[in-house]
Amino acid sequence: MVDSRWLFTGLVGLVGLERLLELWIAGRNRRWLLARGGFEVGQDHYPWMVLLHATFLVAAPMEVWMLDRPLIPPLAIGMMLLLIVAMALRYWVVVTLRQRWTTRVVLLPGAPRITRGPFHFLSHPNYLAVALEIAALPLVHTAWLTALTYSILNAVLLKTRIRVEESALHGTVEISE
16 A cells, blocks of 8 residues: 555645746736736745745645654545645636736726626635635645644745735735835
């Protein structure tokens, strides 16, 4: 029988590949926005977000392997379902925003605020998806320290990120943080 830690590490690897694809899409969209007169705001926090997400994908399997975290099937199933819901929400956001979706805050002057799709219900649905993923993915294999630590760190960063986005969306752009 295959050691569940290998399966979990593979799952995290797939999520990592998905993130690389998202970065490629976000970069393409960012270039599209900038070519049409868009401009980026709130860049100071972005490297910290990249660092958080990159180390998260390393920390979860490390905790499982180093602290010999068990696989608890009911927890794993529940967290996989939550992870799927979070990913579906993220892709709903990406599809709704189309070329305006990026991992950075890029304003396109004159473009209306998006209020359809998940934005009809939430101001920042992508951040709910990210928060759910950060909690759920490690808990698939009971890596609770990673889930807790990175959820807290993500909340701290999101406080800044949401402030930057709200300022940008309301026309009170903050160029530096």
